[in-house]
Amino acid sequence: MMKSMCIKSVVLFCAGWSGLVSAWADGRLMPAQVPAVYKQECAACHMAYPPGLLPAASWRRILHGLDQHYGSDASMEPAQVQQIGAWLQANAGTYKRVREEPADDRITRSAWFVRKHREVESSVWKRASIKSAAQCSACHTQADAGNFDEHQVRIPR
Incomplete structure (x- = not known):
């Protein structure tokens, strides 16, 4: 028994x-199916951020301001913007910690990001091997796959 x-x-x-x-x-x-245009266009300058890191409203504003995308002109063809936008909207973060719309629609300014990284000294973000808090894959070894498990973190010197 x-x-x-x-x-x-x-x-x-x-x-x-x-x-x-x-x-x-x-x-x-990061969904299993990522449009090639997203990888091609967005990952050309930075990592292709998982859509679940921001709410839909933030992604919408980002795509509508590509001509002034954080200091760069990231304009794309309207069809590309539409394709990427539809995918981002369908896969945007909806869970509790991502419902907020962070300042300037920056992932690094969201409350959850700040809370999760509060122990990281500001000097770490400035290392040549990291460059900024927005370079997730510098420390999160599986960030490109949408895995941000803290056990997989390796902070470079």
Whole structure:
């Protein structure tokens, strides 16, 4: 009887864990399917940020201001903007920590980002190997895949 209960507990635990993993995978910050135009256009200057890092309203404003994109002209053809915009809107962050629209629509100014990085000294962001807080992949070794697990962080010198 005890062995049967243990087996049932393990099966229920694994089934529950499997459901959580599936839910997490479905809500990943970087969807499995990333449009080639997003990688080509956006990742040409910076990492292709996972759409789940900002709410839909922030992505909308960013795309409408590409001619003055954080000090650069990142203009694209209207069809490209439409394709990227539809994908960003469909995959934008909707969970609690991303509902806020950060100052200047900057990921690095969101409350959750500041809270998660509060122990990082400002001098670290200025290292030549990092350059700024916006260079996620400098420290998050799997950022391009949307994985920001703190156990995968390697802060370069």
